[in-house]
Amino acid sequence: MNLSRRQIxxxxxxxxxxxxxxxxxTPESAPNYRMxxxxxxxxxxIPKCIGCxxxxxxxxxxxxxxxxxxxxxxxxxxxxxxxxxxxxxxSPDGGKEGFPVAKEDAGxxxxxxxxxxxxxxxxxxxxxxxxxxxxxxxxVVLADPKYCLGCAYCxxxxxxxxxxxxPEKKVVDKCTLCYHRITKGLTTACAENCPTGARQLVDLKxxxxxxxxxxxxxxxxxxxxxxATGAKVYxxxxxxxxx
Amino acid sequence: xxxxxxxxxxxxxxLHWSVLIVLYPYITGLVAGAFILASLERVFxxxxxxxxxxxxxxTALSFLLVAPLPLxxxxxxPERSPEMYFTPHSTSAMAxxxxxxxxxxxxxxxxxxxLDYRCDIVLxxxxxxxxxxxxxxxxxxxxxxxxxxxxxxxxxxxxxxTLVGIPSAFMLHGYVGFIxxxxxxxxxxxxxxxxxxxxxxxxxxxxxxxxxxxxATTKMRGRKIxxxxxxxxxMYLFYTFIIDFSLETLDxxxxxxxxxxxxxxxxxxxxxxxxxxxxxxxxxCGTLIPLALLAVTQLVKLxxxxxKRIYATAGVLTLIGIFxxxxxxVIGGQLFSKSFLGYTTYxxxxxxxEGLLMAFGLTLLPLGILWVLIKLLPPWPEENAxxxxxx
Amino acid sequence: xxxxxxxxxLFRFAGLFVVAFVVFWAIRSHxxxxxxxxxxxxxxxxxxxxxxxxxxxxxxxxxxxxxxxVLDVKKAGKHAQVNCEACHGPQSQHxxxxxxxxxxxxxxxxxxxRCHAASAARPKAFPQVDAVDHANGVPCETCxxxxxxxxxxxxxx
Numbered sequence: 001m002n003l004s005r006r007q008i009x010x011x012x013x014x015x016x017x018x019x020x021x022x023x024x025x026t027p028e029s030a031p032n033y034r035m036x037x038x039x040x041x042x043x044x045x046i047p048k049c050i051g052c053x054x055x056x057x058x059x060x061x062x063x064x065x066x067x068x069x070x071x072x073x074x075x076x077x078x079x080x081x082x083x084x085x086x087x088x089x090x091s092p093d094g095g096k097e098g099f100p101v102a103k104e105d106a107g108x109x110x111x112x113x114x115x116x117x118x119x120x121x122x123x124x125x126x127x128x129x130x131x132x133x134x135x136x137x138x139x140v141v142l143a144d145p146k147y148c149l150g151c152a153y154c155x156x157x158x159x160x161x162x163x164x165x166x167p168e169k170k171v172v173d174k175c176t177l178c179y180h181r182i183t184k185g186l187t188t189a190c191a192e193n194c195p196t197g198a199r200q201l202v203d204l205k206x207x208x209x210x211x212x213x214x215x216x217x218x219x220x221x222x223x224x225x226x227x228a229t230g231a232k233v234y235x236x237x238x239x240x241x242x243x
Numbered sequence: 244x245x246x247x248x249x250x251x252x253x254x255x256x257x258l259h260w261s262v263l264i265v266l267y268p269y270i271t272g273l274v275a276g277a278f279i280l281a282s283l284e285r286v287f288x289x290x291x292x293x294x295x296x297x298x299x300x301x302t303a304l305s306f307l308l309v310a311p312l313p314l315x316x317x318x319x320x321p322e323r324s325p326e327m328y329f330t331p332h333s334t335s336a337m338a339x340x341x342x343x344x345x346x347x348x349x350x351x352x353x354x355x356x357x358l359d360y361r362c363d364i365v366l367x368x369x370x371x372x373x374x375x376x377x378x379x380x381x382x383x384x385x386x387x388x389x390x391x392x393x394x395x396x397x398x399x400x401x402x403x404x405t406l407v408g409i410p411s412a413f414m415l416h417g418y419v420g421f422i423x424x425x426x427x428x429x430x431x432x433x434x435x436x437x438x439x440x441x442x443x444x445x446x447x448x449x450x451x452x453x454x455x456x457x458x459a460t461t462k463m464r465g466r467k468i469x470x471x472x473x474x475x476x477x478m479y480l481f482y483t484f485i486i487d488f489s490l491e492t493l494d495x496x497x498x499x500x501x502x503x504x505x506x507x508x509x510x511x512x513x514x515x516x517x518x519x520x521x522x523x524x525x526x527x528c529g530t531l532i533p534l535a536l537l538a539v540t541q542l543v544k545l546x547x548x549x550x551k552r553i554y555a556t557a558g559v560l561t562l563i564g565i566f567x568x569x570x571x572x573v574i575g576g577q578l579f580s581k582s583f584l585g586y587t588t589y590x591x592x593x594x595x596x597e598g599l600l601m602a603f604g605l606t607l608l609p610l611g612i613l614w615v616l617i618k619l620l621p622p623w624p625e626e627n628a629x630x631x632x633x634x
Numbered sequence: 635x636x637x638x639x640x641x642x643x644l645f646r647f648a649g650l651f652v653v654a655f656v657v658f659w660a661i662r663s664h665x666x667x668x669x670x671x672x673x674x675x676x677x678x679x680x681x682x683x684x685x686x687x688x689x690x691x692x693x694x695x696x697x698x699x700x701x702x703x704v705l706d707v708k709k710a711g712k713h714a715q716v717n718c719e720a721c722h723g724p725q726s727q728h729x730x731x732x733x734x735x736x737x738x739x740x741x742x743x744x745x746x747x748r749c750h751a752a753s754a755a756r757p758k759a760f761p762q763v764d765a766v767d768h769a770n771g772v773p774c775e776t777c778x779x780x781x782x783x784x785x786x787x788x789x790x791x
Contacts, residue, residue: 035681050756052749054720061724062690070253076755089250089584098748102755109755114252123428129338130326134676144680147326147667150319152259153337159428161252161581165259170319180687189691193720195713195749196760227427243582329662332675354647361643384650386643393640400644 041232048198055190062189072115080107116175120230124154249585263313276449291475297622305609430505443487448565508583529564533557692729711782
């Protein structure tokens with residue numbers, strides 16, 4: 001590092017203070033975060049995903065995700081001419097350690113990262129018998145671990161398979177869109193660690209959000225649109241073979 | 244690799260609803276069905292089945308008392324289940340469980356049993372001693388009025404309670420069917436027919452259960468089985484079964500005909516993973532054979548012994564078959580991937596909170612409770628008369 | 635004559651319900667969490683609790699506050715859009731206490747191939763090599779400086 005000692009002495013405390021104020025924020029009490037100003041979603045740019053699995057590892061590290069369960073995972077599709085709508089799909093350990101090398105053949109390959117779609121009309125929050133899972137005013141679907149019974153009705157109701165019952169806590173768990181990060185001005189752990197920018201957080205209520213422009217100029221799809229879930233994870237160039 | 248064939252979404256590999264969640268609708272189905280049989284006599288004046296009236300109510304109560312247990316054992320946090328009473332979510336079918344259950348238990352079953360037995364309870368309280376006397380006196384709620392007018396009022400009120408009890412029983416079990424039927428994410432479950440099929444199969448299982456219990460307990464007591472009674476019950480069982488079978492066949496034909504995106508995957512599942520439980524146990528042994536047996540008794544004049552044997556066999560096969568139906572719905576619905584590209588395996592444990600042994604135990608527990616109820620409040624007219632007059 | 639004499643027992647049974655109802659409401663008013671229902675049918679305090687969970691990845695802005703020299707090198711090269719912790723792992727502890735907590739040294743042998751191992755599944759335009767053919771055991775950083783990996787940018791510093 002080429003910083004002079006003097007520079008370090010000035011920068012370090014400043015950085016530490018800045019970091020502490022970032023950590024201190026809570027959504028309602030933080031002066032700079034109002035839930036009603038935001039409506040969160042995510043953009044997944046399929047052509048950019050290289051299947052490195054960084055996002056799966058990062059999510060596990062950030063959120064203490066138990067082994068064998070996934071808040072996010074990556075699927076690899078292999079579509080051949082004879083089976084355009086019946087692809088071969090793998091997701092070894094959710095793609096956490098990447099994928100086995102694929103051999104060149106006549107088919108096409110692509111990677112599809114998946115996570116909770118933070119549906120605006122979420123079927124999972126509809127079925128919770130006690131109100132332990134809900135959509136926040138800023139559009140994030142969360143689960144309250146102190147109120148959840150662990151009945152797993154929401155797990156059955158999710159069309160995307162993004163929920164699971166935590167093996168130790170015995171309550172439901174799933175992607176929180178890194179709510180503890182995005183309310184502090186950070187991005188999600190998966191987006192932060194994606195080396196190609198295939199995953200990007202988007203604030204749909206913020207017209208200055210750069211992803212807004214992308215969504216307007218590209219053809220994007222959601223998973224299982226026939227389910228009318230109001231999913232807010234948008235996929236660029238999502239192939240019709242994706243399940 | 245951990246029982247997965249093809250591709251499953253990573254979180255789908257382990258089943259979340261176990262055999263206990265198969266048992267729960269089975270138990271509430273027996274409750275609803277037994278109650279419908281009791282209502283046959285009370286509301287629809289089918290005098291022939293009167294010998295089973297009190298037994299049917301007790302059967303319903305025994306199973307109803309056990310019904311919450313599989314749910315409590317399944318929950319990750321059973322100590323939080325009162326939340327369903329304090330903050331039920333109005334958009335969730337499951338949320339109504341607490342209230343429907345309590346309503347059915349207290350305002351229907353217990354109320355009806357109390358009204359029917361009140362005279363006997365008061366008399367038993369006068370004749371017994373010690374703890375039993377105290378128990379009976381508590382059951383009288385402090386009223387020892389058994390005048391003819393009060394008993395007549397009991398009878399009229401009981402009639403209304405039974406009448407209200409019929410839709411209540413449908414609600415108690417129908418909502419479970421709706422819990423499955425309203426899940427758009429799962430094509431094996433999602434169907435408007437689901438609550439209807441659940442209710443009719445519940446009636447079939449409940450009627451068969453009371454019929455088998457009546458025959459078994461009468462035999463154990465060394466008494467003669469009232470043939471008019473069992474013949475009538477078997478007839479109702481047969482016709483209810485026809486309706487149930489028609490509904491399930493309609494569902495099947497509809498699926499095959501429409502052949503939507505899920506069809507291939509589900510069809511393969513039924514022919515492979517669910518072959519034994521669905522084709523062999525549910526359809527052949529649990530539906531077609533009992534239907535054929537019962538049809539024979541309805542069409543051909545048979546001797547008493549033969550009829551009794553057929554009824555017992557058909558009854559037991561039906562009970563197994565309806566259990567298999569619940570299994571195929573609950574477990575079957577979780578064996579295939581929502582990507583329609585793969586299947587997983589249900590690894591049922593033997594000795595655990597949600598294991599096979601627990602399931603057996605919970606199935607036998609209601610019989611134990613039934614035994615206690617019969618001992619406390621004998622439902623048999625002859626023995627009851629003896630007990631009450633103190634012979 | 636008491637007109638209710640023959641229905642009195644029914645009122646006693648109904649009394650059970652009244653008692654149960656009162657007890658239920660008494661318990662409920664104590665047990666339901668105070669923030670329940672504030673924004674919807676859920677415990678509003680859960681939002682704050684979830685938002686207060688610990689952060690493990692500091693985020694590239696935090697790194698770039700101090701490590702400006704690395705930033706200058708990185709933004710001129712092909713790894714400009716690759717964030718620091720994508721390779722260096724979660725560093726919020728280091729950002730919290732930069733003096734005491736030192737990030738671990740990285741092993742390029744396992745790290746680089748995660749993205750750059752050749753596979754027909756990866757986009758054709760993405761730089762990828764077969765590690766054995768390409769390097770034959772030579773560590774990646776011999777020719778590629780990770781912060782600016784183009785070969786003509788020079789090897790490890």
